[in-house]
Amino acid sequence: MKGLILVGGYGTRLRPLTLTKPKPLVEFGNRPMILHQIEALAEAGVTDIVLAVNYRPEDMVDTLQKYEKEYGVNITFSVETEPLGTAGPLKLAEKVLAKDPSPFFVLNSDVICNYPFKEMIEFHNAHGGEGTIVATKVEDPSKYGVIVHHPGTTKIDRFVEKPVTFVGNRINAGIYILNPSVIDLIELRPTSIEKETFPALAKKGTLHSFDLEGYWMDVGQPKDFLAGTGLYLNSLGVRNPEMLVPKDASYLHSGHVLVHPTAKISPSAKLGPNVVVGPGVEIGDGARISRSVIMSNAVVKPHAHVKQTIVGWNSRIGRWARTENVTVLGDDVEIQDEIYVNGGRVLPHKSIGSNVEKPEIIM
Numbered sequence: 413m414k415g416l417i418l419v420g421g422y423g424t425r426l427r428p429l430t431l432t433k434p435k436p437l438v439e440f441g442n443r444p445m446i447l448h449q450i451e452a453l454a455e456a457g458v459t460d461i462v463l464a465v466n467y468r469p470e471d472m473v474d475t476l477q478k479y480e481k482e483y484g485v486n487i488t489f490s491v492e493t494e495p496l497g498t499a500g501p502l503k504l505a506e507k508v509l510a511k512d513p514s515p516f517f518v519l520n521s522d523v524i525c526n527y528p529f530k531e532m533i534e535f536h537n538a539h540g541g542e543g544t545i546v547a548t549k550v551e552d553p554s555k556y557g558v559i560v561h562h563p564g565t566t567k568i569d570r571f572v573e574k575p576v577t578f579v580g581n582r583i584n585a586g587i588y589i590l591n592p593s594v595i596d597l598i599e600l601r602p603t604s605i606e607k608e609t610f611p612a613l614a615k616k617g618t619l620h621s622f623d624l625e626g627y628w629m630d631v632g633q634p635k636d637f638l639a640g641t642g643l644y645l646n647s648l649g650v651r652n653p654e655m656l657v658p659k660d661a662s663y664l665h666s667g668h669v670l671v672h673p674t675a676k677i678s679p680s681a682k683l684g685p686n687v688v689v690g691p692g693v694e695i696g697d698g699a700r701i702s703r704s705v706i707m708s709n710a711v712v713k714p715h716a717h718v719k720q721t722i723v724g725w726n727s728r729i730g731r732w733a734r735t736e737n738v739t740v741l742g743d744d745v746e747i748q749d750e751i752y753v754n755g756g757r758v759l760p761h762k763s764i765g766s767n768v769e770k771p772e773i774i775m
């Protein structure tokens with residue numbers, strides 16, 4: 413089978429992390445975001461994966477060649493000279509996606525869940541339509557695409573992208589399986605699958621939706637990245653609890669904590685809930701970390717308090733320093749001893765020597 417991942421954009425909402433790494437390679441749960449999807453696609457029998465990009469593929473080529481071998485898949489880049497939106501890239505990759513009549517997967521690169529690919533194939537084949545969209549429920553549907561059904565069926569009646577008035581709370585999870593015939597509806601120009609292709613398919617009555625079980629999150633912005641990390645760790649706690657820090661670890665404060673085996677953590681530190689610690693990280697005596705992600709080779713000095721923070725690669729948080737409220741530190745940032753940062757976004761290579769009292773970008 414075949415699959416296309418919409419990697420696209422500049423990942424501006426995940427800055428300053430994406431100033432250093434393209435979004436798909438930013439680690440989520442200690443593995444590049446895109447690897448979660450590649451692994452799940454490979455497991456479902458996908459052998460050809462197209463990455464639709466309009467940004468720095470050269471940074472990703474080496475890493476992805478490694479995954480090709482590891483997972484036994486062919487990964488190709490389909491590079492746009494201008495951003496083609498969410499539908500145009502399907503047309504651009506027509507040669508691969510329509511090389512045989514079997515359906516193909518399409519994924520937004522920023523969505524995480526327990527990808528239900530095998531179940532989707534069965535469901536898609538059983539309903540016989542042209543497309544299947546995975547649906548999930550959210551409290552605030554206004555930033556998503558909303559799916560409205562024909563009553564009592566799985567057939568989609570209407571698809572409304574970013575509705576301004578309430579139409580429902582079952583939304584597009586950004587995961588599809590489509591027949592090659594869908595590509596015939598798409599022109600090679602910047603175009604939106606949500607605004608153009610899905611409404612057209614719904615009108616034809618050939619678009620169905622498949623309800624997702626379990627957690628789901630679009631992790632394309634820092635707040636959701638942290639919330640999604642919590643959901644992911646929770647799911648690991650159910651499916652692979654042996655991957656998490658054991659309940660009797662001296663530094664476990666509460667909840668789920670994932671620590672890379674090469675990290676060094678003081679026994680008197682207190683971690684949790686919802687913490688990910690990357691490779692080579694050092695955490696000092698009495699440090700307190702909750703709802704945070706510490707990327708590789710960062711250092712958290714003794715008695716620092718790190719809460720709701722993404723600490724970028726190689727960054728250092730000083731003694732008794734405190735960060736919170738969705739603070740994001742880019743690569744190689746220093747927060748000096750005893751400094752307080754409230755919701756700061758700190759660009760790579762900065763050293764912060766005075767308090768950041770309210771959320772702002774520090775360039």
Ligand code: GDD
Pocket residue numbers: 418419420421464465466492494495496497498501519520521522523555556557558573583584585586606630632
């Ligand atoms: N190749 C390519 N080219 N990819 C693109 C482009 C482009 O021009 N524009 C966006 N993408 C990719 C993004 O990188 C992302 O993986 C995906 O397409 C969706 O774009 P987002 O910018 O993340 O859209 P969204 O989150 O506002 O909304 C989409 O996702 C929601 C679920 O998270 C829509 O599909 C909604 O309907 C959906 O509910």
Ligand code: MG
Pocket residue numbers: 520522630632
């Ligand atoms: Mg998104």
